[in-house]
Amino acid sequence: MGGLRERRLLSDPARPTHLSMAALAGIAVLAVLFGSPAAVVESATDPSDVQALGVLYSALNSPPHLFGWTSSGGDPCRDSWKGITCSGSAVTAIQVSGLGLNGTLGYLLSYLLSLKTLDMSNNNIHEGIPYQLPPNLTYLNLANNNLSGNLPYSIYTMVSLNYLNLSHNSLSQQIGDIFENLQDLSELDLSFNNLTGDLPNSLSSLSNLSSLYLQENQLTGPLNLLANLDLTTLNIADNNFSGWIPQEFSSIPNLIAGGNSFANGPAPPPPPYVPPPSRPHNRNHTEAPTDTPQGPESKPFHPDNKNNKKSLTAGSVTGIVIGSTLGALCIVLAVIFCIWNLPKKKDDTRKNASPSLASATIGADRATDKEMQEQRLKTASVTSLKPLPPEKMMVEKVYGKNGSGKRPKVPITASSHTVASLQLATNSFSQDSLVGEGSLGRVYRAEFSNGKVFAIKKIDSAALSLQEEDNFLEAVSNMSRLRHPNIVSLVGYCVEHGQRLLVYEYIGNGTLHDMLHYADDSGNKLTWNARMRVALGTARALEYLHEVCLPSLVHRNFKSANILLDEELNPHLSDCGLAALTPNTERQVSTEVVGSFGYSAPEFAMSGVYTVKSDVYSFGIVMLELLTGRKPLDSSRERSEQSLVRWATPQLHDIDALAKMVDPALNGMYPAKSLSRFADIIALCVQPEPEFRPPISEVVQQLVRLMQRASMVRRSSGDELGYSYRVPEHEVSMTDLSF
Template structure:
């Protein structure tokens, strides 16, 4: 099983280092936009996998599905090569100074659901090729300098439910089909409504429900309706003139149903998109706390100065849409434990799912082990022990006290957060239930981080509580060693790439001093360290049935029942080692030093 695990590890790693045409297309996009030196600095032409780049979100197969770059100050043009991103769902570049035309190649974006290019300086006609985007739901091109007619081809888009073309130089007739969608805005153009339907001509954004009943036409026919139209027209004209004089401002428009109300699931709040946009400074890159297979996390501040962490989920589409998402949110919200991260709210739009958590002052265990800045405190040994026990108790609660049980699927030091008292708080639990993991291949089905994934989960795609136990065991090794689960620099020393194998080797050689994190400066109890290592190795056995449950792990960390389990493990490990060496002689495990240093995440860029 261990040998199979190694073989399964190599396949996805090899795929990552191969040339990525998507990265080439995005790099060309960066060049054409005239990005300055400090903009998109991690969009590196030599790094062919773009899934780790800021503002880029990928699915589980490393396909680029979202590119979001609002208010960056770009003054270049749009690259036609963007049209090569056939898996792209969302392209959002509002609030820049982009010039030139919308490339006709955008009509090749067969997976696109949202195209948002408002508040730029685009010219030319709206390409008729956009009528090929059969999945397009949102088209926002307002506040540009577009001219010509609205293409009739847009009438063929049955999924389109939000089209905003306000404040351009468009002429001709508005296709009748566009008046039937949930939300539209054509104000600030020289357009002919040409419709005989009793519907608002220029815009229906003021209709919060997005309905088009006949009584709406009756109201507009009344004196009050006429006055309202005059007022709306006057405001529209004023804004249009401001635009033509060069005034530009940021305009916030919430999607249908996303006003300032709150919908409660217990103590949960339903946030409006606008609130989270303002709190995170339009999801600025400078506010990114981290990124992973489930999305990026942004630091935010609410109007009452409450600090929050906002996670923008990727690959959230599950059967039942928003209703299914809300059911799963409710499930997560009822999992309340001192060692679990509390969900305080959420936000949904047609193209976004966001979760809101309290901000953890001391960030993650991974940060405190490996990424802390000079002058910041090192995690001492008593704190590491407390973190280990707290994490175990949090996972025990998810497995044995939640109904239905919740499997984390990505247990690692980066997902264990630290509050102001350095108490362990497990985050990201249950998120695998919020996304669609019904895929055909192992690499898209499995969610987690290479080096932390149990061998049976990697080879079959089937997870259980014992896959979390395996990940917890690797997390214990991270706490002891301070090292990553995969470290390719060890190849230079002809050592094991996997932290688990590296530790096993040193345990066999009775070299505990070489295992322990040097940042501890020998300030630890060697017997306590040895016991934690023993628990970690019991948790990471190749066969899931041999691993302890999390309740057993808690008891062992508290000093009960470890000695007996460890004695049994030692004999099993001797037999397993002999079998592995026999297979190793048959299949020469080569030296591949080309791999990326960081642990490769099967669920997307983190």
Template structure:
């Protein structure tokens, strides 16, 4: 990232110069006063604190603008305006362009939105323009004429299109346009127009194409940042002629090729970051020419070969990362000459040999990662001198002598995190001789096949937050003293040979009972931790201890006894896994007290009884299993239980779902006793039962024959008769009450609903779904409503009904459909919604062929904005948060004013603010399903964002996501649009009904937003709140132009 210290010093000196040069004659020029008045009128509050005449509460009543805060004058003319971080909201008025002597304008760190008036880019005297950290949007003129410009900073906004080019700004020193939405290529001609540039930043945009040549013309360039874009190809030769360059950041692009010795020409570099690219070949041995380097990262590339020995000549190096490459050979560096080294990361390579003893001479070393290599031997005794060492990972190597390792490391008094996983194979866990580790917070020594027992010396590590001893051969019991560790929130003892009861003290872990603010210590350290959930899975990576979900995992041991009801006290726990043990007794209903629980696995035990219905109140529960126990009775149907698959309950012959015709008795099986004498008595009973079964078989078969014949006869009746029978069934229950959410509404019965739909007459059908039809209804009080009728005894149908009721009863927003009430009658489920007079967006875009009015662009944009607000409410404002999981145009309904309302929550899932995903089957609708859903079993907020991006494309193009009637090359809407964008043919994307020059910029902007939503990488997609902000800014821009 760009180091802006030089820039801020420069800007600060320039600001001071303006203030010192103020003239004795400070009376404000009337034209300038009028210009400032126009600027204030464009703000939402219409005032600025400290500016007289605009704010009655202002401490200044002066009408002389030269006396106002942030205003600098010379001879009565405004030359400087510094309003940074003043909480300003609104738009930037064109009136500022009337300040014809203005040299300094700083509006940074406010909440300004809309477009920047183009006349502002024609101020002949303007030297410093800082609009950074606002919500300004739209594009720029093809060229900008600012002949006096020295600092141009528009970073951290929502600008789009091509980045601006300042022609004629020969004095330009800093050009900073990072953290925007600029696309297209980088225009290096800025170095022709402004050869004196010293700071250039394009960071965090969507710039693509090759890395351009031309920066060699900026002979004074000191900082060049193009990180986090989509640049490709190889680095141009003239880049390596910039001998004054101190900071070069190219990370997170698609740059390829080799470096070669030319990198050594950049002899002034202090920071070099080429991480997250596709560089290959060997790393050139030229660092003897670059001895000023303090930060060097080649992480996550394809470099191979040995470490260049000249790295030892970097006497000032502070941070060195070569992680995640294919480097090999010995770690053959002279660390004695690298005394300032604080962070060394050589993990995920193919290094061999021993740990160099010389590392211990780096006494300031705080972070050391040598994990995932082929190193062997013992940890050097000299490591005891690393008194600053805080984070150490040596996992996935072949180190030996765990007793010596712990004896050495305990002397590193500041050590907080130790990761030794997959080493010391088959050794014995030392039980004594370890008394240090007073500051230890994370201790991970998993998958080492260690024997012995859980070491008692861990009880002295009072600051422990995370303990992972999983995948070993540890025996004995789970120590009760774990419950005394006040900061412990993650305990993984899974896949060992532990026995005995679960210590009740685990239900008293303070960090899992109440929130512990001490665990929120912020850290920007990127230090990888891995946990292994099962033999076939890859390790899950967390980059900070605080990223781990609060968990207790005792799975796959030999633990017996009961599940303590007191586990319900752990209100902050996210994962509780007790599977694969010998637990007995019942599942306590008190577990419903674990209000943050997302993952509960009690499978493969010997539990009896029923599943407590109280567990349906666990709103965040996304993964649940009680498979292979001895449970019986009905499976609860409320809450998140509506979406759990049968695999969560298999292996329990006594369990059944509601409405199942084969549901056995809810009484406990008679053979559940463990008493020996009782089992002998049961043998006699079994014999009697067997005789009874044999004698009754003929009778049962006879009844079955008659039953089948009757079913066969019924199948001969036509469909209309079946529908009539269904209606009669409803009529029989016509007196049943309808539950209404609005207390002021008049009571309704099912008989009222029958009358309002003409007994669910086909003429009133206005929609259909997977499990039923939607009917238009006129209620007794004259209100119109839509009634969804779900019919049948399918478990999924009932789950959809429950999901709709639960979701819409908790989510109330103007852009969601309003659920007015519901009723259950036999196998029918009725849902009563507010009537949407204009049907669905799908109808207006794809099915309306009867002529008449169509959706113009303003209406489509309005629909997109409303739908985005509804989705943002579900994701971020509603408590608990909700994943919709089926965003599509047919689930966006339109009222009489074409206001958008999200509908159909049959697949929705509640989710906690702590997590970002839920486990799921592949759900959604073809054409809208994110690509990652086909690769994993989790649904995320960013999955909904992807689906919303498809809807935006439908609004722009008027086409369906998948259209088999189109030619093969354009059946897939997304691929077709991306192909045209790549060929610079965006104008061909848009629906001819809405495309015109008046809306060209708005259409292009929404297209860009859509493509952001459709990014293949979920982490790159915007949040729904960002989408709302971007879409709303379009309307604000339009209003500001009128």
């Protein structure tokens, strides 16, 4: 405004000189106050980066030696916060190694979309690694801390990662199949942790990996999947690896493998080919014979049987190969002799065995059920495209009436409660404690004597058949191991006196359905950015169920009423895994269809078939709710608008119609350029034919890209809040903003 007035004054020669001088003086003052970059109140740093760093600072207990940092506001790039590097308005590096930091990593690191380097090694950071990490990192170093839990699945999406060091922590559980997309990774260090289980198949796809450090863990199984990697350094010392050391390892310059349980000598030749038995097709993974049979535990391959670390040389491997050939041949002949002389009783046993036993090969006849299960897991194809779960979710069938039979062989990680304790916590399941009701039963708020609050789902016993009651503990065993920040965690259960109760973490800010459709002014809390986070968070929850868990878990009842919101409006998907208990009685099915009809995919309504693609359809309906603020079915509207999907779908590619569909509660405050992309994702999800709907992992990637584009718009926009907002029609005359 000052610049425009300046041009007018200078271009008018008729004005007196003293007036022109006064005007120029005023303009100079205005220029100092409003035109100087130093006087601009707006932060030079992207607001999302500022917010993420503020949360991180608070999570680290606000250490005073992080000079410049603050938990709220501030300008990291302009004020040169300690350890922060910027490029323009974007934070590109956080390097705070060895500063004695004590705390956690917070929950907003994923907001740092331009971050390339994160080095917080050599501190005292504890608890788990956040599930959602900065997606575009090339360098991640969290070594020498006190981190626990497992490796987050979000590493799977960090396709630019070149260096990953999580060594010297307390990480545990099995390493998930999370490395398939990390084609740029050159160095991986997971040493000195408590990691267990076999190595994931996706390690074999790291074509650019040169250094791998796995020493001092509790890893098991063979090493065949590492044989074809072009490694220069491999340290696998002091684990529980078994089988034979691949001959290809003799070419690795720096190899340390002592302190394991490798078999002596070379691997024997493979057994004669046995045609695989016919199996039902499993889309998640295929099974194939193992590359190398497993040998018995024996002393390590190296002569250093005192667990000292020694390098393997090419000469030592070659010598043992030559010296042990005759011994291996004798072993093969002995095995063939034993098989030939097996008693006929084994054939009778096989005829009466379960399908899984009947399909086993001859060499597995002596194995126990557990050994056979482990063998099937080890023979999963290396080319499987589905990532393995962080923890194998294989459970045994539960037998006995009323679910009172023996428990699953796989332990239930949730705690067991008595009916009396749950009655006390819910005031005998009083009406005042009732917070919700679904097709399987009611949900109560429970406050225990220690002050902790949980949600209790009381399963309606009339809704379960005898078989479903017997399956209850099996379902609990599966649900108790679901671990994802956007999934409501099952923490306990009860099976006393014929009761079936589930104890969940308590999310106390209501459901997405209520916040969108019922609560006064709550729609205003759900800004466009909050709705995007809800969509992405719930999509990631479905991705975990569909593509991390094996076999895939279908939610089957995905709707906004099953999306709980916490105080920060982060979404938490409930009822995950309850499909195993979904009743099959005519009464209950009709109840469920009525309750969720607006979300049901066409194939379910027509044939009762429900797959992961049906979940994707239901997710598209929830996205429509987020976009429009309307219910999936609303009998109060005109007949042509009562079904949300039928009304909205034809308009999703019409820009003008799309702008009119947006939830009025947003008051026009949304980035207009994101609107059509959001609608494109919806249109794909609600395709009538399931084969044309994308897998949920593709939906996640599209939503991530959408948020990244929105972030770039915020950085480049001159608007006060960083968005190019759609302006309501009644305000068009008041402004000339374009979008």
